[in-house]
Amino acid sequence: MSRSKRFDPVVKLAGENEQNAGSRLGESRRTLVTQEARLKELHTFRQDYRIRLKEMSESGLDAGKLRDYHRFLARLDAAVKQQETLVASCNHDVRNKVTEWSEKHTRVKALDKVVDRYQKEERTDEQRREQREYDDRATSQFRNRRR
Numbered sequence: 001m002s003r004s005k006r007f008d009p010v011v012k013l014a015g016e017n018e019q020n021a022g023s024r025l026g027e028s029r030r031t032l033v034t035q036e037a038r039l040k041e042l043h044t045f046r047q048d049y050r051i052r053l054k055e056m057s058e059s060g061l062d063a064g065k066l067r068d069y070h071r072f073l074a075r076l077d078a079a080v081k082q083q084e085t086l087v088a089s090c091n092h093d094v095r096n097k098v099t100e101w102s103e104k105h106t107r108v109k110a111l112d113k114v115v116d117r118y119q120k121e122e123r124t125d126e127q128r129r130e131q132r133e134y135d136d137r138a139t140s141q142f143r144n145r146r147r
Contacts, residue, residue, distance in 0.1 A: 004118040011111045018104040025097040032090040039083040046076045 053069045061069075 021101040021104040028097045
């Protein structure tokens with residue numbers, strides 16, 4: 001079995017590892033997009049709620065309702081901070097997955113280069129062998145004619 005053929009299982013496994021890493025990266029990116037959308041929704045909701053509170057306080061709002069609005073705003077702020085932490089974690093995960101995929105991709109490219117080099121060497125060796133056989137036949141025919 002040729003050296004290039006012996007690498008087939010290694011190249012196949014490296015390619016599968018790269019594809020799996022790419023799938024994990026894609027999933028991490030989708031999760032990040034989802035979490036960023038939720039954060040945007042929370043920011044929008046908080047902004048709308050603050051506008052409503054301002055409008056209601058200008059038109060007169062009793063102390064109990066004002067306190068309730070402020071408590072709810074505090075809960076919204078906590079939810080926003082929690083979501084920001086989650087988005088930061090997702091960003092970190094995506095960066096790690098990009099690094100992982102990049103390493104797998106680099107390995108596949110390196111293995112492909114090795115296999116290509118081996119195949120080129122094998123073709124060159126085959127061409128030399130064929131040329132030697134041709135030369136040997138030609139020499140043999142030449143000797144047979146001289147006799």
